[in-house]
Amino acid sequence: MLNDLAKVLLTKEQIDTRVAELGAQISRDYAGKDLVAICILKGALHFMADLTRQITIPLSIDFMAISSYGAGTKTSGVVRILQDLDSSIADRHVLIVEDIVDSGLTLKYLVDNLSSRRPASLKIVTLLDKPARRAVAIAPHYNGFDIPDEFVVGYGLDYDEKYRNLPFIGVLKPEIYQK
Numbered sequence: 373m374l375n376d377l378a379k380v381l382l383t384k385e386q387i388d389t390r391v392a393e394l395g396a397q398i399s400r401d402y403a404g405k406d407l408v409a410i411c412i413l414k415g416a417l418h419f420m421a422d423l424t425r426q427i428t429i430p431l432s433i434d435f436m437a438i439s440s441y442g443a444g445t446k447t448s449g450v451v452r453i454l455q456d457l458d459s460s461i462a463d464r465h466v467l468i469v470e471d472i473v474d475s476g477l478t479l480k481y482l483v484d485n486l487s488s489r490r491p492a493s494l495k496i497v498t499l500l501d502k503p504a505r506r507a508v509a510i511a512p513h514y515n516g517f518d519i520p521d522e523f524v525v526g527y528g529l530d531y532d533e534k535y536r537n538l539p540f541i542g543v544l545k546p547e548i549y550q551k
């Protein structure tokens with residue numbers, strides 16, 4: 373797997389430090405509120421697990437599985453819900469936990485979809501943001517790192533379902549996805 377990477381972009385230590393900061397900030401911002409954190413599967417799996425353990429206030433967790441890519445490296449804009457939430461989010465404070473915001477199309481779809489269920493509030497936390505690639509006007513409320521326009525894998529992020537288990541974030545060699 374390591375041979376497929378051009379470089380390490382973010383080490384495990386850098387990720388852990390930033391995730392702890394985000395957890396502390398979210399704990400402060402949501403103190404006294406009925407918080408539900410929604411993990412967007414599969415990419416946000418590791419971020420969700422680490423972030424929620426850094427949040428010191430009570431919360432519920434739920435999961436939504438969506439698909440937007442197929443095997444390529446660009447979003448089609450067509451988002452499919454593969455698995456929906458277990459519980460109602462009406463009147464609750466919802467935090468969407470995402471791995472990366474790229475074009476923003478996936479998030480726009482999710483925000484529109486979840487807003488229609490009448491949450492008390494709806495915010496987004498993403499580990500990574502590629503602002504240079506944005507196609508729709510949408511900004512996460514909490515963001516771990518801005519990254520350049522490169523295809524990254526690891527810490528939950530995949531290419532063709534591989535590399536999710538790397539404990540750090542690396543840049544995939546272009547020849548892997550240009551094959």
Ligand code: IMP
Pocket residue numbers: 415440441446447470471472473474475476477478479522523524525529530531
């Ligand atoms: P968007 O709809 O273009 O913003 O794409 C968001 C989704 O695409 C993310 O939730 C990821 O699953 C995937 N994605 C975007 N960029 C990358 C990347 O660099 N590596 C792996 N997955 C990515």
